[in-house]
Amino acid sequence: MGDRFGKTGFRILAYISITLAAAGVVLPLLPTTPFVLLAAFFASKGSPAFAQWLEDHPRFGPAIDQWRTRRAVPARAKVLACSMMALSWGMLFALGASAMVLGISGVFLCGTACYLVTRPSY
Numbered sequence: 001m002g003d004r005f006g007k008t009g010f011r012i013l014a015y016i017s018i019t020l021a022a023a024g025v026v027l028p029l030l031p032t033t034p035f036v037l038l039a040a041f042f043a044s045k046g047s048p049a050f051a052q053w054l055e056d057h058p059r060f061g062p063a064i065d066q067w068r069t070r071r072a073v074p075a076r077a078k079v080l081a082c083s084m085m086a087l088s089w090g091m092l093f094a095l096g097a098s099a100m101v102l103g104i105s106g107v108f109l110c111g112t113a114c115y116l117v118t119r120p121s122y
Helices: 002-026 033-046 048-056 061-070 075-094 099-117
Strands: none
Touching: 002 033, 002 048, 033 048, 033 061, 048 061, 075 099
């Protein structure tokens, strides 16, 4: 019984993630690649048929394949992600966030950016 509910939960998370990824194709500030990768992960746990559809998809499939084989992220996604992180931190600064909030968020954002930039590009 627990396995059935676990698969349903993963399936729901996969559909939510792919919906956000599809919105990211149209909306310039919403990233597509991370949500596609999340959807692929969740689908692999909850819906093999949906996972196969994602892997065969002409738009989403290459990103999934590159991540699985080389841990590679598209250069455009790197630039967009780093730009949005810098913009977010800049907005915190401009809005007068406390030094502690700026410091903690800056450390996490820089760590994330460093990890992202060190991944191979395609």
